Each structure stands twice: as C-alpha cells, then as structure tokens.
Amino acid sequence: MKNVIVACGSGVATSQTVASKVKRILDENNVRANVEAVDIKSLDSYIRSADVYVSITKSNKEYEIPTLNGIAFLTGMGLEEEKQKLIDALK
Template identity: 65%
Template structure:
C-alpha cells in the first residue's frame, strides 16, 4: 500500500491530527493508503518509501516526492486543493 507521511516538530499533536484527518478524507473517497505521523528528525528515513510528504513545518530542502501543505488540513483553508495533490501523488 502506498504511504503518506506527515511530519511536525515533535511528532505529536499536529502531525497526528493532520494524519488522522487525511486518512479520514481518503477513506471517504475510497482511496487506500497508509498515513503516518512522524517526527521531523526522522523524516529522511521515512521519505524514502512514501508517495507524498505532507509538511507542517517549512520544507528545509528539496525532496524526491511531492510535498503538500499540511496546515490546510488544520485550518480547513485550501484543504480540497491539497487533498487533490495528495490523491494525484497516490495515483501516479
């Protein structure tokens, strides 16, 4: 199954909340994916085998996978747009 990772500074609270929201939204659309919240410090390890990275902190560098804006899933502002990006990344 394709993997989505969500990273925030501590791996608690925000990343967990965004991960569970994204999982719920994908489930509603019938899209299967594994969504995991990780600590930003372990990002480099996890990014290797994921299809898309949802960032809650400002991306520090270029990544080999598509990067989405996780804050949209917290505030609801621009959420549909970001969700579409996640879905496209999972399909490709």
C-alpha cells in the first residue's frame, strides 16, 4: 500500500484536517493508500517510506517524491489541480 504524509507545524489542527480531506478524496476515487499527519520536525524520518508528501508550509528543501500544495486541500483554492496530481501519483 502506498503512503501519503501530510506535515504541518505542530499537528494540532492543520495537518490532521488536510489528511482527512486527502483520505476522503482518495476514497471517493477508489484509490487505496495510507494517509498520515505528521509533525514537521519528524518529517525526514517519515518521508523515506512515503510516496507523496502533502506540504502545508512552503519549504526550500527538495524531496524526491511528488510534493503537493496542502493549502489547496484546506481552502479549496486550486484544489482540482492538486487532486489530479494526488491521484496520478498514487496510480
């Protein structure tokens, strides 16, 4: 099973919210994957086993896996594009 990780500052609210939205989109599109919200401090240890990274805060760091704009999942702005990237990355 593929893994999606979502990271935000503290994991209090935003990453969990985005993770549940991502999970819902995947369910609606019959894509099976694990979705996990993580604390940004532990991102590096999770990213090794991840297939897609949904980022809340823009980072200068480059990752080798597809990185999506998490804010789109929160606000709906630009969501269709990110949704497509998400599904394509997990096919």
